[in-house]
Amino acid sequence: xxxxxxxxxxxxxxxxxxxxxxxxxxxxxxxxxxxxxxxxxxxxxxxxxxxxxxxxxxxxxxxxxxxxxxxxxxxxxxxxxxxxxxxxxxxxxxxxxxxxxxxxxxxxxxxxxxxxxxxxxxxxxxxxx
Numbered sequence: 001x002x003x004x005x006x007x008x009x010x011x012x013x014x015x016x017x018x019x020x021x022x023x024x025x026x027x028x029x030x031x032x033x034x035x036x037x038x039x040x041x042x043x044x045x046x047x048x049x050x051x052x053x054x055x056x057x058x059x060x061x062x063x064x065x066x067x068x069x070x071x072x073x074x075x076x077x078x079x080x081x082x083x084x085x086x087x088x089x090x091x092x093x094x095x096x097x098x099x100x101x102x103x104x105x106x107x108x109x110x111x112x113x114x115x116x117x118x119x120x121x122x123x124x125x126x127x128x129x
Contacts, residue, residue, distance in 0.1 A: 026064055029071050033060045036078040040085055047089035048096065 037056055044051045063069045 029064050030061065033074060033078065036082065040082050043082065043085040043089050047092040049092065
């Protein structure tokens with residue numbers, strides 16, 4: 001009888017420990033996933049791409065809390081999203097650089113037109129006297 005009670009005690013203790021470890025695992029999963037999400041958000045921010053970080057974080061929480069997804073699957077999916085975001089960011093950067101150069105050229109052209117206009121007026125005034 002003592003052996004049975006002791007065995008039952010060990011089983012209960014093991015179940016409690018398993019539950020504690022499951023909670024710790026879920027907590028670490030959220031921490032790692034949120035770090036990856038922050039990296040993803042940073043990439044999008046640098047590329048001037050708008051995202052809804054709250055919705056993404058809620059989705060991550062729901063996936064982890066449901067237990068329907070494996071950590072490796074979630075992290076692999078997030079790594080793929082990060083890789084795609086980096087590619088898109090490079091593409092966006094190229095476009096933004098070209099737009100910036102074009103805007104700079106427009107500003108320079110406008111300045112030159114203003115300069116020429118002022119120069120013509122100055123010359124006309126100078127030679128009219």
